[in-house]
Amino acid sequence: MISGIVKNGRATVNIIFRLTNKPDFTIEFVIDTGFAEFLSLPPAAVTLLGFPFVYEMYANLADNSNVILAVHQGNIIWNGEEREVNVLATGKRPLLGTALLDGYELVIQFIEGGLVTIDEL
């Protein structure tokens, strides 16, 4: 099980990143069920953490415009296991999308400080 809390009206979870030759590193993500990928992080954070660049692709934004985004590779601990995921270098707020929730049940107690749980189905 993965758990988090509702903070400032947003469902958040902490994701542990496994970096090469460095200690594990935790970043708080906002769960965004309109975002159809794994994770997004601000470009500066992606550079700082040294996530390798993999490829580019088209992305559709909320205003229906299309942009090209860079995909990087990050290694995270998800449900107790190390996993290789796409990290999109974009935006200013770390987002966790539906690709990571695939096969899981998401429960949010939508009040301040409420519990967020993500369970494998």
Added chain:
Amino acid sequence: MQSILLSSEEVGRRAKELYENSIRQQVEREENIGKMVIIDIETGEYAIDKTGLESARYLRNKHPFARLFGIRIGYKVAVSFSGDMERDYR
């Protein structure tokens, strides 16, 4: 061609062209819908997997400076922030 000097937009344009002209008819089958096809825009080589990470690794091993572009099979764009993933029917 020195693809390493091309802009992202130009890489995207060439990838789309390669996809429409030859790759699409080979990969667009039911079992591949939703998977990522990664295209080396210089050689036209491509590989498919669920996230694109494996395919990109395979293509980059062959050509370390490859310009790689990802297309989600059967969809208009690879990712959406709008809550909608529009299918690309032809």
